[in-house]
Amino acid sequence: MRKLVLNLLLGASLAFAGAPAEACTRILYETGDPSYIVGRTMDWMVDPHTDLWAFPRGMSRDGGVADAPLKWAAKHGSVISSFYNLASVDGINDAGLVANVLYLVEADYGDATVSKKPKLSIGAWAQYVLDHFATVAEAVKALEKEPFVLVAPDLPGGHKAAGHLSLADASGDSAIFEYIGGKLVIHHGPQYRVMTNSPPYAQQLAINAYWKTVGGLEFLPGTARASDRFARMSWNLDAAPKVKGDPVLATAEVFSLVRALSVPLGLADPKEPNIASTIWRTVSDANAKRYFFESSYSPSIFWVDLDKVLTATGGKPAKLDLKGHPTIFGEASDKFAPAEPFKFIGQ
Template identity: 65%
Template sequence: MKRLRHYGMIAATALALVSFEADACIRFIYETGTGTYVVGRSMDWMQDPGTDLWAFPQGMKRDGGVGEGSISWTSKHGSVIASFYSVATVEGMNDAGLVANTLYLTETDYGDAKASGKPLISVGAWTQYVLDNFATVAEAVDALSKEPFAIVAPTLPNGSAAGGHLSLADSTGDSAIFEYLGGKLVIHHDPKYTVMTNSPTFDKQLALSAYWQEIGGMNFLPGTIKSADRFVRTNWALNAAPKEKDERLAIATAFSLIRAVSVPLGIADKEAPNIASTIWRSISDIGNKRYYFESSYSPTIFWVDIDKLKLSEGAKPMKLDLSSRPIIAGEASDKFVEAEPFKFLSN
């Protein structure tokens, strides 16, 4: 009984480190037994955001999507991406193996974009800009640290504020987290940053991680569906998971990790409306350049081999429409069809 009371006090102390309400997406980087890396992610949201998959080729003419003053660029890399409400790229992997995942962050403050004097970019285009332009985490950190644009964040189609932080990973296992807090860009760059969730801000997530490492997951782990608790459980499970050499076992391990911290459909907290069900899960196999997708509304997993997509310059954008919640299994690159790209979130 004394031990239980002790761990109960520890849990209460840990939860007191942060105070927040947020949906609880998770992103992690898993190292396989062959030294390659796999990125796992869950999308947790209060409703189905109508995600489709897209194949965007090299050579696409792009702009920030917010009208006059928008930044413009031409994509250097092709990518497979997941859309969000058909107004944003929320994650993806490019042909160089760079993986980008954007997760909601309540504390986000991009500042006054129009007063910055910089070229503008919609928050919906932020992730795509990175996938289009960079091959490695280090390259992206170097370029984005110079703040070449200011982010405009209109309200999302469901009425929620469009605030998020961006995580990157590449074939070397490098990792970076980008957050805008109080109008300032904060970058955390280190391969050891293998887990990220929504709130709290990443510096507080690191404090949580250090605290719980002293306790040990075999003794006690926090168990709610809030972001901080799921962050702690993911950290522990990721460190405990074996580094599988067999490709199938490595992917199965990554899926087991993300499922272990997923929230069942229909689960919600009326007092904290952003705590929500897991709508879908993805696994980005950087070594094999293969993107796996699992919808909570479907009993199957499918994947896309990037090398089988038409991503060279001159190819047309292509879409895998998931609006009807189709049951797809196996490799699905042949199911993409030509389509006009969605427009990034704007006022």
């Protein structure tokens, strides 16, 4: 077992050394009530010009590609964080389903050109799920049938568009979706509470099992590599108290956990191009349907109550423009303005 894990650690290090510089972390935290809160960091080598968007029920969508795009109408409203205004990479819908897309350099979606299935841009993957499903179980049942093929054009700067998707809901259910070697792999269950990046999730779990035998009070790996962050966050999450009866403190607890795994803004090391600054953090309260946002460029936190913003925007797409990194405090539903939705990467 020890030899296997050492080989996995070496493989993870080699894979991560060649990866583009994204190193996000996602957690699923259980309060003492119980209720469930998702926290994540977005780490990237440059500012991806994120805005927040409110999308209503009934909105017409397509898969973001010119050839045989998947088409649908949204069954749920959502609030999302965009990535270059080319992708929905993080968000929550009006049923309390939370979706997060993190980088995975090993992702392989297969050859979309030979598939006869409808096509979906990687930038629309999370949005498709938020638009369609109320629970993780519902999403797993539908997506395991593979109703579409994913198309992944390069990101700005020529970086490979490659990611895996995590879901969580108000019951505490969780799922991780990865495409490895062109095949969909799903890890489904409330035990899947932490996700980072490379290596693929099954290998990540094996590496983490080794660190559990070491014991977090004795030693934890300290680098910014994905497998090290996975081990540290797993230990931290297990050790963190379950906050009961105080949703403000529970939210603060999740922010403290994801900040502990954040990379300082502006940090760069030419010898370690895979390490990138944390650009922003989100916290999604699945039960309260509340979405918190914290930019590393601004000393403030704001949040959006989904029921409030989807009512305030009158059933039309709306954007909270974060250009220039404005300082925003408190509930921010009134700061969204009607806007034409962005086009998913590939259009």
